[in-house]
Amino acid sequence: MKIIIINGPNLNLLGKREPGIYGRESFEAHFAKLQEEFPHLTLHYFQSNHEGELIDKLHEVGFSYEGIVINAGAYTHTSIAITDAISSIRTPVVEVHISNVYDREAFRHHSYLSPVCKGVIVGFGLRGYDLAVQSLIWHYSDR
Numbered sequence: 001m002k003i004i005i006i007n008g009p010n011l012n013l014l015g016k017r018e019p020g021i022y023g024r025e026s027f028e029a030h031f032a033k034l035q036e037e038f039p040h041l042t043l044h045y046f047q048s049n050h051e052g053e054l055i056d057k058l059h060e061v062g063f064s065y066e067g068i069v070i071n072a073g074a075y076t077h078t079s080i081a082i083t084d085a086i087s088s089i090r091t092p093v094v095e096v097h098i099s100n101v102y103d104r105e106a107f108r109h110h111s112y113l114s115p116v117c118k119g120v121i122v123g124f125g126l127r128g129y130d131l132a133v134q135s136l137i138w139h140y141s142d143r
């Protein structure tokens with residue numbers, strides 16, 4: 001089962017800046033733990049600060065992978081183009097946010113992506129990615 005985690009703009013700074021909001025761990029370090037936690041999965045990771053590259057990746061994997069976990073960063077709150085890309089693919093997509101966006105500025109309360117995603121996980125730190133991966137495993141299990 002192939003699952004990709006796609007992170008959007010500024011998430012390459014995880015573990016380097018704003019530890020009060022986003023924690024002290026780099027995504028690379030967390031990804032290594034995810035691979036240990038789910039050894040039976042083929043996990044991939046992609047990060048880009050560019051909207052078009054995120055869309056290209058969704059198109060590339062969206063008919064062959066079993067799952068996509070996306071944290072589109074601030075594009076969550078602005079991008080109709082990423083929303084359209086998610087709508088146009090077959091692979092189920094789970095939206096993740098590290099911070100509790102509902103406990104932050106009002107402009108973070110709306111997501112263009114949520115209506116076209118299978119589900120949304122918000123506010124559980126990097127462990128939210130683990131929950132998202134687990135939810136995709138459950139999606140394919142028969143109970």
Ligand code: CA2
Pocket residue numbers: 009010011013014015016017018022071072073074075076096097098099100101108
């Ligand atoms: O909570 C989340 O995961 C967000 O998607 C993160 C985005 C933010 O715009 C969304 O509203 C909520 C920002 C990502 C910025 O990541 C940084 C990480 C470390 C240091 C600085 C920025």
